[in-house]
Structures are given as structure tokens and as C-alpha cells.
Amino acid sequence: MPTFQKSLEACLPDLWRYAYSLSFDKAQADDLVQDCAERALRKRQLWDPSRPLKPWLMTILLNIHRNTRRRSTFLRLVPVDDAPATTAPATTEARMELADTARAIQMLPPEQRDALLLVVIGGLSYKEAAETLDIPTGTLMSRIGRARRNLRHMTAAEPISSFDGKSK
Amino acid sequence: MTSGQIDPDITEDMLHAYVDGQLSAEDEARVEDYLAENPEEADLVANWQIQNQRLDALFPRSEAADRVARLDIPQDLPNRYRPALPLALTAALCLGLGSAGGWFAHDSVAPPAAMAPTALQSLDLRARQAHLVYAPEVLHPVEVAATDEAHLVAWLSNRLGAPLSAPDLSAVGFVLMGGRLLPAGEDAAAQLMYQDASGERVTVFLTAGAPGVLANFRFSDPAEGTSVASISWEDDRFRYAVVGALPRDDLMTVATELYRQFL
Numbered sequence: 001m002p003t004f005q006k007s008l009e010a011c012l013p014d015l016w017r018y019a020y021s022l023s024f025d026k027a028q029a030d031d032l033v034q035d036c037a038e039r040a041l042r043k044r045q046l047w048d049p050s051r052p053l054k055p056w057l058m059t060i061l062l063n064i065h066r067n068t069r070r071r072s073t074f075l076r077l078v079p080v081d082d083a084p085a086t087t088a089p090a091t092t093e094a095r096m097e098l099a100d101t102a103r104a105i106q107m108l109p110p111e112q113r114d115a116l117l118l119v120v121i122g123g124l125s126y127k128e129a130a131e132t133l134d135i136p137t138g139t140l141m142s143r144i145g146r147a148r149r150n151l152r153h154m155t156a157a158e159p160i161s162s163f164d165g166k167s168k
Numbered sequence: 169m170t171s172g173q174i175d176p177d178i179t180e181d182m183l184h185a186y187v188d189g190q191l192s193a194e195d196e197a198r199v200e201d202y203l204a205e206n207p208e209e210a211d212l213v214a215n216w217q218i219q220n221q222r223l224d225a226l227f228p229r230s231e232a233a234d235r236v237a238r239l240d241i242p243q244d245l246p247n248r249y250r251p252a253l254p255l256a257l258t259a260a261l262c263l264g265l266g267s268a269g270g271w272f273a274h275d276s277v278a279p280p281a282a283m284a285p286t287a288l289q290s291l292d293l294r295a296r297q298a299h300l301v302y303a304p305e306v307l308h309p310v311e312v313a314a315t316d317e318a319h320l321v322a323w324l325s326n327r328l329g330a331p332l333s334a335p336d337l338s339a340v341g342f343v344l345m346g347g348r349l350l351p352a353g354e355d356a357a358a359q360l361m362y363q364d365a366s367g368e369r370v371t372v373f374l375t376a377g378a379p380g381v382l383a384n385f386r387f388s389d390p391a392e393g394t395s396v397a398s399i400s401w402e403d404d405r406f407r408y409a410v411v412g413a414l415p416r417d418d419l420m421t422v423a424t425e426l427y428r429q430f431l
Contacts, residue, residue: 008241009236012232012236012239013229013236020227020232021223030238033235033239038242041241042404063429066333067331097222098222098225098226101226105226120223120224125190126188134428141180145180148216152215152219
């Protein structure tokens with residue numbers, strides 16, 4: 001059976017991707033993951049070994065992120081040049097599309113963004129993501145549904161009036 | 169949802185699960201058959217797939233591996249015993265301990281001297297005193313209101329010397345009103361005040377924690393002549409007390425939620 005430390009380290013790349021997708025800032029993602037790993041190691045007794053480790057780590061990461069997010073409430077818009085992609089897409093068009101998506105994801109209501117990215121970037125199952133967010137799976141699904149509809153409208157230049165920011 | 173010929177067995181959730189690769193092979197085949205006959209849904213699903221691909225490209229896996237390789241993940245953090253709060257509290261309450269002098273988690277390796285209860289006892293007392301003074305206040309219950317939460321949190325974090333957040337207790341029916349800075353001996357303490365729909369108030373009282381403290385919990389029944397009960401605990405960041413004129417179970421629900429958010 002892998003040690004706690006090994007299991008934790010195996011989760012780090014996904015945690016980092018998720019942290020980066022939340023913060024859009026690589027240094028901040030480093031700090032988030034570092035902080036999360038340290039807390040997890042200190043509090044490893046709180047983890048129930050019969051359950052998967054990653055959702056538990058994601059919960060810690062999200063808590064840290066939300067606490068910092070609450071302190072900087074203004075919206076950060078990332079200039080096209082700083083858009084995260086490091087493997088530069090071949091065409092200008094593809095680069096613009098990625099920058100569009102980057103902007104759109106940041107404009108989503110946080111609860112929709114958290115839900116969608118936990119699944120798509122964090123690599124969690126729906127059940128694990130719902131546990132991480134402490135919401136019923138049905139609520140998770142409706143947040144993912146709204147996130148996808150909003151992304152679709154924002155990236156396809158469709159009318160913003162259909163933007164769906166309801167909280168449930 | 170767009171219109172289309174609805175196969176009653178194919179739900180929107182299934183379409184999402186299809187896009188996210190969370191369906192069994194059998195269900196995947198069913199969704200594909202369905203999409204072949206419902207072009208509008210197929211367009212939608214294609215858009216979601218493109219969204220997923222772009223998100224994946226925005227946050228490349230290869231870079232994640234490089235970045236975490238450069239992090240300095242400690243190999244040997246002390247494995248501090250800290251039972252989950254609800255469990256420890258339930259144990260303490262079931263045993264009928266707590267109201268007398270508090271219940272302290274055991275750590276077989278720590279010397280008994282490290283379990284001195286004084287810090288938590290005095291925190292508990294100060295938290296109750298502060299609650300009795302400020303919770304009934306009509307005009308000035310808080311010094312900085314929740315409308316100015318960013319400022320409140322930054323200010324109190326600064327004075328307590330540790331990053332603090334105001335937990336969101338809406339899940340247990342309480343809304344943040346604001347907070348104030350208070351003395352705790354010669355140190356700074358923060359009091360956060362919450363109110364439920366009926367106007368009942370609970371306060372959360374925090375002081376800076378001490379590195380290396382052991383798990384400690386106590387439940388204090390209302391003192392003579394008051395109706396205010398409290399639950400307090402500590403870790404290496406803060407000492408926490410939650411105070412309110414609530415039944416034990418209700419106060420414990422609030423404490424559990426606080427504990428979860430301070431994880």
C-alpha cells in the first residue's frame with residue numbers, strides 16, 4: 001500500500017492544474033499547492049483512508065483559495081499575452097480562442113467555475129467533486145450545466161442576456 | 169436545453185457525463201446512438217467537447233508536472249494527532265465531561281505538561297464575556313460590518329498575526345454581521361458575530377494559536393445566571409471559541425461547520 005506521502009505526491013500535478021485554473025497565476029498556484037500539501041501532511045489523521053485522497057486534498061485547496069479570494073474580490077482579467085497556454089498553439093486564431101476561453105472562465109460565477117474545473121481540470125468524478133464542494137450531485141450537475149452554457153455564450157459571442165448566474 | 173427528440177433514458181446529465189468520460193462503455197454507445205439522431209444535441213455536445221479541450225490546453229499537464237517537481241514538499245512533518253471535532257466532541261458530550269473542566273485529547277507521545285488547559289480555559293471565559301457584552305448590543309454590535317468584509321478580514325488578520333477568514337455559516341443558518349478587535353490579556357483577539365433569521369446571535373472568538381499545540385476541546389454549559397454556552401478548541405494557527413445561547417446540539421452544528429471551514 002502506498003504511503004500517505006506517495007499518494008499525496010501523486011495528486012500534486014492535478015492539484016496544481018486546478019490551483020492554476022482557479023488563480024490564473026503560476027506563483028499563486030505554487031503557493032496554494034505548497035500550503036495545501038503542508039496542511040494535508042499535518043492533518044493526515046483527519047483523512048479517512050477508506051476514501052480517495054484527491055477529493056480531500058481538493059477540499060483543503062479550495063478552502064485556502066476561497067479564503068484568499070474573499071480578500072481580493074475584484075475581477076482579474078488576464079491580458080492575452082499572459083494567457084496561460086505555454087504550449088503555444090500554432091495559429092493566431094487558436095491563440096485567440098484560448099484567450100477567449102481563459103477570459104470566459106474567469107467571468108463565471110465562482111460556484112460554477114469551481115464545479116466545472118474540479119471535474120475537467122482536477123480530474124474528479126462527479127461524486128468526488130460533489131463531496132469536495134459538499135453539495136448534492138444534482139446541484140453539481142446543474143452548476144456544470146450552467147457553466148457550460150455560459151461558456152458557450154461568452155465564447156461564441158452570443159447575447160450576454162442569456163447569462164445564467166443563479167446560485168442554485 | 170435545446171429541443172430535440174427526447175429519448176427518455178438520455179438525460180442532460182448523461183450528456184455531460186459523456187463529454188467528461190464518466191459513462192460506462194454501454195451508456196456511451198447509447199448516447200452516441202442518440203446523438204446521431206439529434207443533431208441539435210450533437211452540436212451542443214460538440215461545443216462542450218471543444219470547451220474541455222481548450223481548458224485542457226490552457227492548463228497543460230506537462231507544465232503542472234514541472235512546477236510541482238520544483239516545490240519543496242516536506243518529507244517529515246510531525247504527524248500530529250488531532251481527532252475530527254465532531255467525533256471528539258460527541259465523545260466528550262456522551263461521557264458527560266466537558267462542563268466541569270473540559271476534555272482533552274490524548275497524545276501518547278506528548279508529555280502531560282503540554283496539555284495544560286489554561287490557555288483554552290481563559291479563551292473560553294473571555295469569549296463568553298465578550299459575547300455577553302456585545303451580542304445584545306443594538307446600536308453597535310460590531311465595529312466593522314460585514315459589508316466591509318475584505319477590510320475586516322485584512323485588519324483582523326494583521327492584528328492577530330495569522331491569515332484569518334470569516335467563515336460562511338449560511339449552511340447552518342447564520343449570516344455574518346461583522347466583527348471587532350478585542351483584548352485577550354496582552355494579545356489581540358477577534359470577535360466575529362453572526363445572526364440567524366430569528367435574530368439569535370452567535371459569536372466566534374479567535375486568538376493566535378501556539379505552534380505545536382495539541383488537540384484540545386471543551387464544551388462549557390451556561391454559567392450560573394446566563395444562558396450562554398460555548399465550545400472551544402485550538403490548533404497551531406488559532407484558538408477558537410464559539411459562543412451562543414443555543415442548545416448543545418445546535419452549537420455543535422455551528423462548531424462543526426466552523427471547524428470544517430478552518431481546515
